[in-house]
Amino acid sequence: MLGFNEEEFLEQVRSTVALRSQIEELAERVSAGRWKNIYFIGAGGTYAAALPYERFFQTRSAFPVRAVIGKEFILAPDPQFGPDSVAIFASVSGTTEDILDCVEFAREKGALTVGFTGQADSPIATAVDEVLLSAPKAWPFDVQFLTFGAKLLSLRGEFDGYERLVKDLEAIPDALIAVTKQADPIGRAFAEKHADTDYHFLTGSGQLWGFTYLYSMCILEEMQWLTTTRVHAAEFFHGSLELIEKDTSILVFAGEDETRPLTDRVIAFAKEYSDDVTVIDTKDYELPGVSDEFRGLLAPIVADAVVDRFSKHLAQVRDHSLDLRRYYRVVAY
Incomplete structure (x- = not known):
């Protein structure tokens, strides 16, 4: 498959699963310790990636958890x-400047700082109190994030089925x-159809809202x-429905949680008023060895x-590398 190294991919994902014991120890410390709240502090993609886990806590627990945009949070x-x-x-790199500023700010405030990264000798890895390293x-x-959240809430008696969840993981x-x-042939067909499309409208809800935000900004815009x-x-x-025209490319991220009726309503409208609707529906994809219980999570x-395949094929048909930047980490700002 285009731009896909299966061996490397498996190594990377398995390394995140292998952090289970360290994450459990962290959750046990937090549960038994003085800590009264949790903040996922991010920038760009890492802020967006934390949104499902802010939601995970907020829909199950009275324990205060927030996802915040780091640079604004400092101010x-x-x-x-x-x-x-x-x-x-x-x-991912362990070098994101905005995150480094936020780590310093958090340490000055006396918070326990925890970092997830794949670079052991990176500035972020050496700056935090606790580093959990993946490949x-x-x-x-x-x-x-899900392992940590589920373990902590399990210890608090607010999440049933932790052992079943980690078995699925x-x-x-x-x-x-x-x-x-x-997903590969679906992504290739999307890319070939949209090689010259310069505008896309994206929507999602629930566990997939953060991912919708991320794919829009960090992939289609940045990359x-x-x-x-x-x-x-x-x-x-x-308000936003007024932007829809017959040729508007609409991507709907449909998940499997309780907010599904929200995306179903958008899909029905979009298909009536646009001829270019792409639904990325997680229920369409089999997950061998994974139970149905936690598919929403x-x-x-x-x-x-799924959309990694969209991205790789878009980059090829548009002759625009996913690594190409004009401004990000290129110029001073």
Whole structure:
């Protein structure tokens, strides 16, 4: 498959699953310790990637958890953030400057700082109190975030089925290979159809809203220089629907959680008023070895594997490398 190294992919995902014991120890410390709240502090993709896990806590627990945009958080911090807080960071490279600034800020506030990265000697890995290392370039961080959240809530008596969930996560690396193979011809067809499309409208909800945000900004905009609109499916009918025309490319990320009716409503409208609707529906993808119980929680991981195929084929047909940048980490700002 285009731009896909199966051996490397399996190594990366398996390395995130292998962090289970370290993550459990961290969750046990937090549960038994002085900590009263948790902040996922991110920038760009790592902020977006944390949104499903903010939601995971907020729909199940009274324990305060927030996902925040780091640079804004430094300038306008939450008054509850301090020595009783856990600050969680993630960075593929371990060098993201905005995150480094936020780690320093969190340490000054006395928070426990935790970093997920794949670079042991990176600035972020050496700056945080606790570093949990995966294989280099391992992405996404969903396995780590979900394992931590589920274990902590299990200890609090607010999540049933932790052992069943981590058993499903053990099957995820091989299951995602199956997803990737199924998605490849779909991604290729999308790319060939949209080689010259310069605008895409994206929407999603629930566990997939953060991923919708991420794919719009961090892939289509940053990596392909394409214009996008991204809107939560619940907000679609409060203004953004006016942008839809017959030739508007609409991508709907449909998951398997309780917010599914929101995306179903958008799909029905979109198909009536546009001739170019692409639905990325996680329920269409088999997950060998994974039970049905937690498919809703696993939707971001599945969606990431699916649209990786879209991205690789878009880059090829548009002759625009996913590594090409004009400004990001190129010029001073």
